[in-house]
Amino acid sequence: MAEVRLEKVVKRYGKLEIVHGIDLAVAHNEFVVLVGPSGCGKSTTLRMIAGLEEISGGTIRIGDRVVNELPPRSRNISMVFQSYALYPHMSVRENLGFGLKIAGQGEDEIKKRVDEAAEILGLGELLDRLPQHLSGGQRQRVAMGRAIVRHPDVFLFDEPLSNLDAKLRGQMRVEIKKLHQRVKTTVIYVTHDQVEAMTLADRIVIMRDGHVEQVGTPSEVFERPVNTFVAGFIGSPPMNLIEAVVTTGKARLADGIEVPLPPDARVSEGLPIVLGFRPESFAPRGHSLHADARALSLSRTVVIAEPLGTETILFTTLGGKDVQGKMLAPRPVSPGEQLEFTLDLDRLHVFDHASGVTLR
Amino acid sequence: MSAGSIERPWQRWAIRIGVFIAMLILVLPGAWVVLTAFRPNIEVLARPAVWIPQNLTLHNFLGIFGRLDTQQGLPVANYFINSMVISVTSTVVAIAVGMMGGYAFARYRFRGKAALFLGFMLSRTVPGVALSLPLFILWSRLGLIDTSVGLIIVYMAVNIPFTIWLTDGFFRQIPVDLSEAAQIDGCTRWQAFWKVEFPLARSGLASAAIFAFLTSWNEYALASQLTRTTASKTMPVGLMDFTAQFTVDWTGMSAMAVLIIVPALVLTFIVQKHLIAGLTFGGVKG
Ligand SMILES: Nc1ncnc2c1ncn2[C@@H]1O[C@H](COP(=O)(O)OP(=O)(O)O)[C@@H](O)[C@H]1O
Ligand SMILES: [Mg+2]
Numbered sequence: 001m002a003e004v005r006l007e008k009v010v011k012r013y014g015k016l017e018i019v020h021g022i023d024l025a026v027a028h029n030e031f032v033v034l035v036g037p038s039g040c041g042k043s044t045t046l047r048m049i050a051g052l053e054e055i056s057g058g059t060i061r062i063g064d065r066v067v068n069e070l071p072p073r074s075r076n077i078s079m080v081f082q083s084y085a086l087y088p089h090m091s092v093r094e095n096l097g098f099g100l101k102i103a104g105q106g107e108d109e110i111k112k113r114v115d116e117a118a119e120i121l122g123l124g125e126l127l128d129r130l131p132q133h134l135s136g137g138q139r140q141r142v143a144m145g146r147a148i149v150r151h152p153d154v155f156l157f158d159e160p161l162s163n164l165d166a167k168l169r170g171q172m173r174v175e176i177k178k179l180h181q182r183v184k185t186t187v188i189y190v191t192h193d194q195v196e197a198m199t200l201a202d203r204i205v206i207m208r209d210g211h212v213e214q215v216g217t218p219s220e221v222f223e224r225p226v227n228t229f230v231a232g233f234i235g236s237p238p239m240n241l242i243e244a245v246v247t248t249g250k251a252r253l254a255d256g257i258e259v260p261l262p263p264d265a266r267v268s269e270g271l272p273i274v275l276g277f278r279p280e281s282f283a284p285r286g287h288s289l290h291a292d293a294r295a296l297s298l299s300r301t302v303v304i305a306e307p308l309g310t311e312t313i314l315f316t317t318l319g320g321k322d323v324q325g326k327m328l329a330p331r332p333v334s335p336g337e338q339l340e341f342t343l344d345l346d347r348l349h350v351f352d353h354a355s356g357v358t359l360r
Numbered sequence: 361m362s363a364g365s366i367e368r369p370w371q372r373w374a375i376r377i378g379v380f381i382a383m384l385i386l387v388l389p390g391a392w393v394v395l396t397a398f399r400p401n402i403e404v405l406a407r408p409a410v411w412i413p414q415n416l417t418l419h420n421f422l423g424i425f426g427r428l429d430t431q432q433g434l435p436v437a438n439y440f441i442n443s444m445v446i447s448v449t450s451t452v453v454a455i456a457v458g459m460m461g462g463y464a465f466a467r468y469r470f471r472g473k474a475a476l477f478l479g480f481m482l483s484r485t486v487p488g489v490a491l492s493l494p495l496f497i498l499w500s501r502l503g504l505i506d507t508s509v510g511l512i513i514v515y516m517a518v519n520i521p522f523t524i525w526l527t528d529g530f531f532r533q534i535p536v537d538l539s540e541a542a543q544i545d546g547c548t549r550w551q552a553f554w555k556v557e558f559p560l561a562r563s564g565l566a567s568a569a570i571f572a573f574l575t576s577w578n579e580y581a582l583a584s585q586l587t588r589t590t591a592s593k594t595m596p597v598g599l600m601d602f603t604a605q606f607t608v609d610w611t612g613m614s615a616m617a618v619l620i621i622v623p624a625l626v627l628t629f630i631v632q633k634h635l636i637a638g639l640t641f642g643g644v645k646g
Contacts, residue, residue: 052540072543079544085537089559099545102555146545 002063002076002153002186003028004049010057011044011210018044019210021058031180031187035197036207037233042190043158045207049188050156051075062154078147079156082163084139086131092118092142093127099150117145120182121175137168144176148183157189161196173199194234198222206230228356231276231349237313239276240323243353246271251350253319259296259343265350266359273359276349279313282325284339289328295342300325305333314339390621396614397421404610420615436616438590439598444623446508446594447576450515454572457516458523459565463553465524466531467539477528480521488518492585499586506588514582519572526571530564531557566634570627577624595620 004026011019019041026032034042047053049060051072059066067075078099086095096117097110105113118124121141131139140160147155160176161169177200180187191197197204198218206213206221206229214226225231231239244251246267250258259275261267280289285297298318306313312330316323325341327333350359367375396404398416419428426433464470465477495514496505504510534557542552558565580596587593595616602613 050540050544052543071548072540073546073548077544079541081537081541083535083537085535085541087538087542087556089556098542098555102546102551146541150545 003061004154004186004188005061006045006049006058007061008058009045009048009055009060011041011048011053012056017056017210019048022207022210022212024205024212024215026186026188029184029186031189031200031202032205033189033191033197033201033203034205034207035191035194035233036213038192040207041210042192042207046079046156046158046188046190049154050077050079075154076150076152077154077156078150078152079158080143080147080160082159084131084143084160084163086139086142086146088131091128091130092123092134092145095131095142096123096127096145096149099146103150113149113151117149120148120179121145136164137172140164140172141175144179148179153186155185155187155189157187159191160189162191162193169196176200195236198234204234206233224358224360225276225349226358228274228276228351231351235278237279237324237326239278239349240282240318240321241351242275242319242321242323244273244275244319246273251275254321255319257298257319259348260345261350262345262348262360264360267350272353274351274353274356275319276351277343277347279324279326280328281344281347282323282341284314284325284327285342287327287329288342288344289326290344290346293342293347294345296345298341298343299338300341302333302335302337302339304335307332316341393614393617394621396611397618399611401609401611420611424612424615434598434601434612434616435590435593436598436619439593439595440619442508442590442592443577443594443596443620446511446515446592447573449508450512450519450576451569451572453512453516454519454523455565455569458520458568458572459527459561461520461524462527462529463531463557465528467536477525480524483517483521488579489581492582495582496585505586506592508592510586511576511583511592511594514586515572515576515579518579519575522575523568523572526568527561527564530561534560563634566631570631573627574624578620 004024006022006024008021008023009019010017010021022045024032034045036042044053048055049062051067051070051074055068059068061067062075062077087098090098093114096114100110100113114127118127121144123138123141123145126134126138126142131142134142140163143160157176161172164172173196176189189196189200201218203215203217204221205215208229214221214230216224221230221234225234225239228241232241242253244253244259246252246261246269247258248269250260251273252258253275267273283289288295300316300318302314302316303322304315306315307330310328310330312327312333314325314327314333316325333339351357352359395413397420398418399413400415400417400419403410403414422428424434424436465473499505499510502510504513538556538560539549539552542556543549547555578596579594583594583597584600587597599613599616599620602609602616
């Protein structure tokens with residue numbers, strides 16, 4: 001059993017505090033993804049769990065042990081680095097077996113476990129090559145193989161796919177998911193890519209500036225973002241966010257358009273708010289996801305249309321802001337065309353303008 | 361040679377002639393010394409000069425080792441042993457200490473790091489000879505004049521800062537991730553160093569070792585001040601034994617010079633293999 005628990009974990013470099021008291025509990029065999037913009041402290045947090053950075057405050061537990069003072073080798077973890085960090089002077093086989101050799105395993109046991117890992121990751125023919133003779137995707141596989149041979153309690157991944165091209169990244173994402181289904185282990189995975197986070201995670205931890213903004217399943221953080229930051233960060237294309245003022249139970253936009261607010265929105269008259277809606281809740285009539293939803297009709301002029309095949313992204317304006325809509329089952333649309341859009345009123349997000357916190 | 365097709369013939373010849381002249385200037389003095397070492401004295405001193413060697417002989421080498429009746433030998437064997445002991449010891453110590461220092465500079469942050477590094481570099485700006493008088497006084501007080509230890513200390517002091525500077529650069533090129541990956545794989549920091557970082561830095565250490573060895577092996581100015589007798593005289597200082605008040609034994613001196621050059625060449629060739637192996641390692645990225 002290996003849960004990982006972070007309690008009030010702080011990281012300081014000198015006087016500069018980078019991570020401000022993170023609380024997080026990762027369950028046994030859970031796949032948790034830390035996601036957030038570059039520089040928000042994801043790697044630092046992961047490296048504290050790994051033992052590569054000192055912990056300035058709080059406690060980290062792996063299983064039932066407090067590991068704050070333990071060196072990396074005593075934590076029974078393994079880690080896949082963004083650079084893969086394969087040992088350049090060792091063959092793939094030696095790379096995979098290195099940890100076992102250090103642990104004093106016998107030749108036969110090492111061979112058995114290396115072959116097993118090579119089989120899982122399809123590294124069979126590559127075992128005698130040096131890392132410099134491997135492609136990016138192959139190096140990535142070796143790095144994962146090196147992580148699984150030791151049967152660690154926890155896998156740590158730090159942006160393992162960001163050095164791959166888009167296509168390979170998609171493939172490896174699926175491989176990682178398969179690997180986790182096959183080799184059940186607790187995983188903590190860092191990425192700045194919200195698509196990776198959504199597709200891989202059992203639970204997502206969204207971070208900003210050394211704080212945790214929200215923890216939840218992919219659908220929770222997508223459907224019920226707690227603030228404008230999470231709302232804008234998760235989902236692609238991003239959620240449209242428009243300033244508005246509450247007027248007689250409606251949101252009045254800068255251009256005078258009034259949008260009925262959900263009945264459960266905790267708003268008071270005159271409150272400045274931010275109205276949020278995803279592009280898929282804003283579609284031309286007859287091309288929306290939820291045909292039967294309560295909807296507001298809005299006639300808008302299309303500025304740009306981006307056909308993506310199964311859908312077309314439409315750029316237009318609302319409340320003085322550029323907004324995007326999504327047209328399902330698309331027909332050709334030309335710029336300047338006037339379309340009747342429907343705004344799905346059941347899927348509106350309402351945030352406090354001052355704090356950005358959700359009001360639903 | 362894909363570029364060859366673009367060059368005009370006269371350009372190609374101009375380049376060749378240029379290279380030839382440069383090589384001539386570089387190689388000729390050394391070649392002349394080697395040649396002189398194998399020529400009879402009479403031919404070397406002949407007037408008018410004999411430019412093309414008429415006959416080659418090992419006579420000069422036998423002479424300096426005292427194997428001829430006509431001439432008293434020199435303690436070349438002693439000089440050689442002194443040179444070896446002093447150069448090898450100072451090199452080994454400089455590499456061991458310099459490697460640790462270079463690693464520390466490359467991997468750790470500590471207070472005064474930049475100033476210390478600058479200090480090491482500044483120590484290189486002082487010409488060694490300028491230190492010879494203070495060194496002489498200090499060493500004579502300490503009883504280190506005319507001892508191997510005295511010279512070893514001097515050469516260590518010269519070589520350690522340079523080795524630190526060189527190995528710092530080599531360790532910097534090795535991604536920190538590798539050591540961290542090794543530590544996660546179960547190594548202590550010490551094991552991670554020996555099993556991962558040291559093998560990757562080997563080419564850098566080899567070149568540092570060549571530099572350190574050659575510096576000590578060829579050094580003359582300080583050695584000539586700090587040594588007196590066969591107890592500590594090194595090969596370059598021994599060269600001066602061939603000058604008397606009014607004459608210079610050119611052939612003997614050249615023979616000795618060859619004895620100085622050969623070990624340096626052999627070492628360079630041996631270590632060169634590591635240098636090349638190391639350079640191809642450098643191609644590993646990500
Ligand atoms: N050794 C260090 N000294 C000072 N600041 C650091 C150090 N390492 C990282 N930081 C800072 O900590 C912040 C978080 O870094 P990091 O955890 O790498 O971000 P992320 O992985 O989310 O992109 C960054 O602003 C970075 O500049
Ligand atoms: Mg990072």
